[in-house]
Amino acid sequence: MNTSIVERRPNGQSEICDGERYTLGYSEGEFKRLQLQGDFVRDLTEDVLRRAGLKQGMRVLDLGCGVGDVSLLAGQLVGPGGSVLGIDRSQDAVKTAQRRAVETGQCYWVRFASADLASFVPEREFDAIIGRLVLMYLPDPAATLRRLAGFLRPGGIVAFQEMSMPFARSFPETPLFMQVLRWIIEAFVLTGFETDMGGKLFSTYLAAGLPAPQMISGARAEGGVESLGYEYIAQTVRSLIPAMERTGIATAADIGIDDLADRLRDEAVAHSACIMFPPMTGAWTRLP
Numbered sequence: 640m641n642t643s644i645v646e647r648r649p650n651g652q653s654e655i656c657d658g659e660r661y662t663l664g665y666s667e668g669e670f671k672r673l674q675l676q677g678d679f680v681r682d683l684t685e686d687v688l689r690r691a692g693l694k695q696g697m698r699v700l701d702l703g704c705g706v707g708d709v710s711l712l713a714g715q716l717v718g719p720g721g722s723v724l725g726i727d728r729s730q731d732a733v734k735t736a737q738r739r740a741v742e743t744g745q746c747y748w749v750r751f752a753s754a755d756l757a758s759f760v761p762e763r764e765f766d767a768i769i770g771r772l773v774l775m776y777l778p779d780p781a782a783t784l785r786r787l788a789g790f791l792r793p794g795g796i797v798a799f800q801e802m803s804m805p806f807a808r809s810f811p812e813t814p815l816f817m818q819v820l821r822w823i824i825e826a827f828v829l830t831g832f833e834t835d836m837g838g839k840l841f842s843t844y845l846a847a848g849l850p851a852p853q854m855i856s857g858a859r860a861e862g863g864v865e866s867l868g869y870e871y872i873a874q875t876v877r878s879l880i881p882a883m884e885r886t887g888i889a890t891a892a893d894i895g896i897d898d899l900a901d902r903l904r905d906e907a908v909a910h911s912a913c914i915m916f917p918p919m920t921g922a923w924t925r926l927p
């Protein structure tokens with residue numbers, strides 16, 4: 640199904656990584672969606688960070704922290720005796736993340752700063768560098784990992800979790816869900832970002848000169864009336880509407896965004912369908 644979408648990827652667009660063309664944008668709605676996504680995949684991320692060896696007292700750098708979900712999760716694992724620094728290009732995202740750190744009482748050891756990863760130079764050494772759904776947006780993720788791994792202590796951890804969007808599906812296959820999945824994938828492809836960074840993690844680690852990572856993939860699979868998944872999908876589409884309109888994929892009117900979550904729910908329930916969300920692949924390794 641997705642082959643045709645991938646073939647439409649425009650050549651030479653991989654450098655379209657500036658904030659203005661960032662596919663999901665930086666609206667208040669997107670910040671709320673990130674928090675919903677954070678809740679939705681939290682256990683999958685926590686599992687990867689624990690497997691990677693994050694523990695009390697560690698100093699952690701979180702790349703592309705958004706509104707802070709992974710940083711705050713890491714903050715719980717390292718505790719007040721450790722520290723987390725979350726970095727994001729968006730000043731608004733960083734402000735929201737800071738506010739959340741205050742609200743959760745973690746602001747003494749979980750901090751945030753605004754910087755582009757292309758030029759960010761840490762002022763100190765870390766025990767771990769982590770990130771979720773960020774390498775997919777970088778023009779050369781291996782180069783960024785190689786450079787920033789230079790700020791890890793010997794034995795330091797590199798742990799990332801990325802998606803494989805083309806492997807999402809519903810069973811049985813349902814038309815609205817499949818249409819929405821195609822729209823989402825196409826929006827990322829046509830704005831020049833990687834839809835299967837999960838699949839590329841292993842080779843990216845090797846290209847960065849890191850030891851071969853251990854890896855695990857997991858996905859939420861949900862159906863029924865109560866699932867949060869329909870709202871998560873609809874909010875994702877809402878954030879993507881400007882990119883979809885810009886690239887000619889679909890308009891807000893085509894999408895019918897206002898009742899999209901309800902229509903996805905009704906369709907899934909009518910077909911007793913299970914939605915298999917995109918696998919989230921985690922990869923972790925340690926420096927020699």
Ligand SMILES: C[S@@+](CC[C@H](N)C(=O)[O-])C[C@H]1O[C@@H](n2cnc3c(N)ncnc32)[C@H](O)[C@@H]1O
Binds near residue numbers: 677705726773
């Ligand atoms: C999909 S969000 C994920 C946020 C967070 N890691 C999470 O899982 O909730 C991707 C984030 O990466 C940030 N990002 C992408 N490219 C970046 C760059 N070159 N420098 C800094 N931040 C970047 C974006 O601003 C955005 O906040």
